[in-house]
Amino acid sequence: MTITLNHLIIPVADRWAGSRFLARLIGGEPVAAGPFAALRVNAGLTLDFADDQPVAAGHYAFLLDEARFDALLAVLATDRSVDYGSGVEHGWDRRTNSLGGGRGVYVRDPDGHSYEFFTAVP
Structure with missing residues (x-):
């Protein structure tokens, strides 16, 4: 099996603001996915923006x-x-x-x- 990065959690102060900032640059629309604002980057990768952890x-x-x-x-x-x-x-x-x-x-x-x-x- 090929290894593919499927999703990545990005810690932000506000999950919707963080995901919309990137969506404005690359396209797409974030959607709610549990505790995340999820932004699909392509068919195989989603970025999950989380505001429930320290921002680094x-x-x-x-x-x-x-x-x-x-x-x-x-x-x-x-x-x-x-x-x-x-x-x-x-x-x-x-x-x-x-x-x-x-x-x-x-x-x-x-x-x-x-x-x-x-x-x-x-």
Whole structure:
């Protein structure tokens, strides 16, 4: 049997706010799933946002196609309240990077999580 990551719990201060923040960037609509706000990322992966545990900022990386990446940049360009940037060395400079031969960007959510989006695997 192939190993596939099925779901991941992301601790946040408010499960609905946290899940809607990411949904605004990548699409989808969170749904109630027990104590979680669940956001389906693709056919095999769901992110379960939980607000019943301590928040510890994490790093979550997503490989996107070019069209989805462009849609993400369009959202970021319209919202000055969202911190994003080209990466560790340059912080939240509101730019993209070209790591791995594609385009990439890091986005910080209100709970301190760092979401990384890129179009090519290094």
